[in-house]
Amino acid sequence: MSTGKINVSVENIFPLIKKFLYSDHEIFLRELISNATDATLKLKHLSSIGEANVTYGNPMIEVKVDKEAKQLRIIDQGLGMTAEEVEKYINQVAFSGAEEFLNKYEDSAKDAGIIGHFGLGFYSAFMVADKVEIITKSYKDEPAAHWSCDGSPEFTLTEADKSERGTEIILHIAEDSTEFLEEARIRELLTKYNKFMPVPIKFGTKVETLEKPEGAKEEDPAPTQEVDDIINNPNPAWTKQPTDLEEDDYKNFYRELYPMQFDEPLFNIHLNVDYPFNLTGILYFPKLGQDMNMQKDRIQLYQNQVFVTDNVEGIVPDFLTMLRGVIDSPDIPLNVSRSYLQADGAVKKISGYITRKVADKLKSLFTNDREDFEAKWNDIKLVIEYGMLSEDKFFEKAEKFALYPTVDGDYLTWEELEGKIKENQTDKDGKMVVLYASDTDAQHAYIQTAKDKGYTVLLLDSPIVPHLIQKLETSKENVSFVRVDGDHIDNLIKKEETQISKLSDEEKEQLKEVITKSIENSSYTVQMEAMDSDAAPFIITQPEFMRRMKEMQQTGGGPNMFGNMPEMYNLVVNANHPLVSDILNTKTDKKKERLIKQSFDLAKLSQNLLKGEALTDFIKRSYDMIK
Ligand code: ADP
Numbered sequence: 001m002s003t004g005k006i007n008v009s010v011e012n013i014f015p016l017i018k019k020f021l022y023s024d025h026e027i028f029l030r031e032l033i034s035n036a037t038d039a040t041l042k043l044k045h046l047s048s049i050g051e052a053n054v055t056y057g058n059p060m061i062e063v064k065v066d067k068e069a070k071q072l073r074i075i076d077q078g079l080g081m082t083a084e085e086v087e088k089y090i091n092q093v094a095f096s097g098a099e100e101f102l103n104k105y106e107d108s109a110k111d112a113g114i115i116g117h118f119g120l121g122f123y124s125a126f127m128v129a130d131k132v133e134i135i136t137k138s139y140k141d142e143p144a145a146h147w148s149c150d151g152s153p154e155f156t157l158t159e160a161d162k163s164e165r166g167t168e169i170i171l172h173i174a175e176d177s178t179e180f181l182e183e184a185r186i187r188e189l190l191t192k193y194n195k196f197m198p199v200p201i202k203f204g205t206k207v208e209t210l211e212k213p214e215g216a217k218e219e220d221p222a223p224t225q226e227v228d229d230i231i232n233n234p235n236p237a238w239t240k241q242p243t244d245l246e247e248d249d250y251k252n253f254y255r256e257l258y259p260m261q262f263d264e265p266l267f268n269i270h271l272n273v274d275y276p277f278n279l280t281g282i283l284y285f286p287k288l289g290q291d292m293n294m295q296k297d298r299i300q301l302y303q304n305q306v307f308v309t310d311n312v313e314g315i316v317p318d319f320l321t322m323l324r325g326v327i328d329s330p331d332i333p334l335n336v337s338r339s340y341l342q343a344d345g346a347v348k349k350i351s352g353y354i355t356r357k358v359a360d361k362l363k364s365l366f367t368n369d370r371e372d373f374e375a376k377w378n379d380i381k382l383v384i385e386y387g388m389l390s391e392d393k394f395f396e397k398a399e400k401f402a403l404y405p406t407v408d409g410d411y412l413t414w415e416e417l418e419g420k421i422k423e424n425q426t427d428k429d430g431k432m433v434v435l436y437a438s439d440t441d442a443q444h445a446y447i448q449t450a451k452d453k454g455y456t457v458l459l460l461d462s463p464i465v466p467h468l469i470q471k472l473e474t475s476k477e478n479v480s481f482v483r484v485d486g487d488h489i490d491n492l493i494k495k496e497e498t499q500i501s502k503l504s505d506e507e508k509e510q511l512k513e514v515i516t517k518s519i520e521n522s523s524y525t526v527q528m529e530a531m532d533s534d535a536a537p538f539i540i541t542q543p544e545f546m547r548r549m550k551e552m553q554q555t556g557g558g559p560n561m562f563g564n565m566p567e568m569y570n571l572v573v574n575a576n577h578p579l580v581s582d583i584l585n586t587k588t589d590k591k592k593e594r595l596i597k598q599s600f601d602l603a604k605l606s607q608n609l610l611k612g613e614a615l616t617d618f619i620k621r622s623y624d625m626i627k
Pocket of ligand 1: 031035038078079080081089090093094095121122123156167259
């Protein structure tokens with residue numbers, strides 16, 4: 001037997017390890033299973049190149065809980081260690097690794113999130129155990145070794161009588177960590193971190209129901225047998241070649257990743273590069289709908305099939321964090337802070353690659369089956385629109401597949417839209433006017449008016465639309481977007497003939513004054529216009545600019561000064577409408593006011609602006625009129 005002191009410069013490293021990232025104690029299990037996996041795969045490699053004269057067989061890793069003895073054991077059938085190797089790898093290399101890691105990250109660890117996921121290695125066992133033993137037998141013809149350490153820098157190293165190759169780690173779980181003696185807790189951790197690790201992991205046994213033998217009676221119970229409970233899938237779909245997978249394999253893998261998710265993904269993107277960086281993975285487009293926030297944190301990041309995190313912020317462009325699936329890369333540096341990660345060259349390349357793959361996939365879906373793409377548009381548009389807004393490269397690529405739906409359910413590309421409206425939808429300055437609605441019910445009257453005149457109206461209803469059209473206006477030449485209720489249609493779009501006013505300028509001035517006084521509302525600016533006599537007499541509009549700025553602010557971003565401003569509207573009065581002449585010619589002030597109030601309320605009603613007491617009064621007044 002030999003005893004010794006681990007080569008330490010910091011006497012108190014064990015308390016330090018224990019304190020380290022108190023919220024992340026659970027990662028010890030992942031670290032130990034990673035070591036067991038490495039040891040197993042190393043042996044596989046050695047035997048395949050003829051260096052190790054062993055039968056590799058079908059090794060697995062076993063995790064055992066003994067609540068009574070307060071022990072947790074991790075047993076592998078990997079290459080094992082000789083006493084000399086334990087001395088070297090555990091007492092020296094691993095220890096100095098852990099020490100260095102702690103020195104480096106002690107200060108920054110708490111706020112960095114991802115830090116602590118990697119690096120502590122074997123010694124993370126001391127976060128939950130007050131004594132750790134290693135019993136290990138090398139594949140080499142040497143006696144087994146037994147290492148034991150009780151959390152002080154002293155250790156013992158003796159010979160052991162283990163005869164099968166491999167390593168057994170015994171953790172004597174500390175008083176304050178007994179949660180790790182609960183079977184359910186261990187199962188939870190294994191499922192979280194090791195679900196797709198490349199070596200089968202056994203955790204206890206389970207009972208499996210077998211087929212009834214031929215000729216068995218209905219009431220005979222089906223036979224059962226006890227089998228190893230393997231908790232992981234060592235060959236997950238993303239590690240396979242796309243050519244070896246069917247559509248159903250992708251769907252099944254989605255189920256595996258999100259067992260609690262009942263909807264089907266819309267489509268998937270298989271990522272697979274090995275130069276200039278290594279990355280594999282499968283991304284899924286889920287049905288998104290309108291909600292942007294609920295969806296995040298669903299992509300899982302793995303490093304060589306070991307789960308790292310489901311927060312991929314900084315690695316994947318923000319707009320893609322709404323997708324689901326898996327990314328696996330050994331090239332993503334993990335022991336660094338997020339801001340460092342975002343600036344890292346390799347990570348930038350990865351992010352660019354993923355963006356490109358997603359754009360290519362969308363383009364091929366659009367080209368190969370446009371009808372299907374259109375049918376899915378409403379479920380995927382949020383990601384695409386957000387991507388167009390935030391990534392210039394994606395914006396360029398999206399030119400080919402981004403769709404602009406009309407209120408009548410036609411889906412147009414930008415090019416098609418332009419072809420349709422360039423000639424007949426221009427404003428006074430010759431700019432192409434893209435009319436859009438955000439709500440077909442609320443803006444029904446305005447949409448109808450525009451359609452009656454033969455104009456095309458888009459339906460753009462995502463929450464980020466105000467930002468997107470702002471971007472479209474600046475990146476495309478000579479285009480302006482305006483919501484159908486932004487102004488009266490004849491003011492928005494240039495017409496050949498100009499309307500002749502039936503009222504004189506004086507009469508208009510006079511009317512404007514009376515109306516302004518009667519409606520008693522400073523949020524409305526009265527505007528006299530000579531329009532078609534069949535256009536409504538009073539129309540409420542909301543100027544595009546102010547409304548858009550306010551909306552941009554509500555959804556984040558946009559200039560600050562508009563947020564607190566009150567809603568401002570225009571009350572457009574059609575000076576050519578007979579009712580307006582009637583108002584002018586009405587003798588008594590009282591009757592005049594009644595006509596104005598009723599018309600104003602009707603205009604508000606059509607813009608969904610008549611509420612509360614005003615609505616109650618309006619209804620009462622209307623009943624009085626017809627009774
Ligand atoms: P790392 O795995 O990052 O090298 P660790 O502290 O986890 O650091 O482990 C240190 C070393 O101890 C490993 O590199 C390996 O040589 C050895 N080791 C740890 N666990 C095992 C095991 N289960 N089987 C064989 N060797 C092991």
